[in-house]
Amino acid sequence: MTKICSKLPETGTTIFSVMSQLAAEHKALNLSQGFPDFPVDPQLIELIYRAMKDGYNQYAPMPGLPALREAIAQKNEKTYGRSYDANTEITITAGATQGLHAAISALVHPGDEVIIFVPAYDSYKPAVELNGGKVVEIPLEAPDFEPDWDRVRAAISEKTRMILINTPHNPTGTIWSKSDMHELEKVTSDTDIIVLSDEVYEHIVFDGNEHWSAARFDGLAERSITVSSFGKTFHATGWKVGYLCAPAHLMTEIRKVHQYVVFSVNTSVQMALSQYLQKDSNWTNLPDFYQKKRDAFRGSLTESKFKPLACSGTYFQLCDYSQISDESELEFAKRLTAEHGIAAIPISVFYPEIKNQNLLRFCFAKNDRTLEEAAIALNKI
Ligand SMILES: Cc1ncc(COP(=O)(O)O)c(C=O)c1O
Numbered sequence: 582m583t584k585i586c587s588k589l590p591e592t593g594t595t596i597f598s599v600m601s602q603l604a605a606e607h608k609a610l611n612l613s614q615g616f617p618d619f620p621v622d623p624q625l626i627e628l629i630y631r632a633m634k635d636g637y638n639q640y641a642p643m644p645g646l647p648a649l650r651e652a653i654a655q656k657n658e659k660t661y662g663r664s665y666d667a668n669t670e671i672t673i674t675a676g677a678t679q680g681l682h683a684a685i686s687a688l689v690h691p692g693d694e695v696i697i698f699v700p701a702y703d704s705y706k707p708a709v710e711l712n713g714g715k716v717v718e719i720p721l722e723a724p725d726f727e728p729d730w731d732r733v734r735a736a737i738s739e740k741t742r743m744i745l746i747n748t749p750h751n752p753t754g755t756i757w758s759k760s761d762m763h764e765l766e767k768v769t770s771d772t773d774i775i776v777l778s779d780e781v782y783e784h785i786v787f788d789g790n791e792h793w794s795a796a797r798f799d800g801l802a803e804r805s806i807t808v809s810s811f812g813k814t815f816h817a818t819g820w821k822v823g824y825l826c827a828p829a830h831l832m833t834e835i836r837k838v839h840q841y842v843v844f845s846v847n848t849s850v851q852m853a854l855s856q857y858l859q860k861d862s863n864w865t866n867l868p869d870f871y872q873k874k875r876d877a878f879r880g881s882l883t884e885s886k887f888k889p890l891a892c893s894g895t896y897f898q899l900c901d902y903s904q905i906s907d908e909s910e911l912e913f914a915k916r917l918t919a920e921h922g923i924a925a926i927p928i929s930v931f932y933p934e935i936k937n938q939n940l941l942r943f944c945f946a947k948n949d950r951t952l953e954e955a956a957i958a959l960n961k962i
Contacts, residue, residue, distance in 0.1 A: 604924035613924040616818040617946040628853035641848040645673025648855035663796040669829040676821035677810040689714040693742035700931030726753040749782040749894025766800040781810035784867040881956030896946035903939040
């Protein structure tokens, strides 16, 4: 057998694939992976169909269809008061994951340090390590999972190249406040640190709270790449279309990587999205839509032994199961799937070293019927 030296020796199959496969094997309700089980707006499907019939079937320009980049520029202006140049500062990517990877590959050099907050979405670390970077982890402590700015200040060194943030936060459902973003602005001012701001749940924020995008702060916008996902915003995770916004000098470098990883992204979907973005309510209705689901799911657990933690954003609900079991999160998640027909994600897998806090993450981007069935099963445990 040919000898190879793994570039990612410690990386296995992502937990999302593992739990989704287990859910399928046991015919369990899949509240593990973060995708909706309800349909995409038929109007958007119709727009794609029309775009295909109108001939939008060949390569799009490398940074994305101009009409879509223009629509995103207008949306950013309206939503965050920041004007990004559609030609030089916005790039359409194959989902947020590829955007994150392109940004990290373009900007992190061997030996550079990248600060991430754990628990963290699992694509960040391998992307940094593949590029020879070193991840410096800062814990977010339960139950509030708020960033500790003294720890951030202590973690910054002359090797710090990037700080990777994620708000609203997967898996904890927390959001960063305006004052957190000001702190970030302060700790990065007068440095060459780049902020990579994963904002894929930007439109899923509850209880009248605002999403404090890095784009809203002058001192951050000049050093930040914001990452968005149409999959999350328009209930179409399978299309894998997202985008990055960043100042031109950063975007120029990112596009050098992007062009040789995917070159360009699904043209007809881009065309349809450019038209769908013309109607603000297609995304401004999202907080209300998901808040109803969050409230229904949490409400259905009031009598159960699962204790929901606060959830201010995203479509994930953390639940404490310590009244039921002291098994590890992974063992309990597997047993919940096999014996009770509910798949969830152990949050221990979002930490560098397995840490058991008796917390599982449930995705509530599901039909009301699915959530009701899940609640019946969870209430019996
Ligand atoms: C925090 C976070 N970032 C990025 C992604 C990936 O988004 P996309 O499907 O657009 O690649 C996800 C998906 O679950 C996520 O939760």
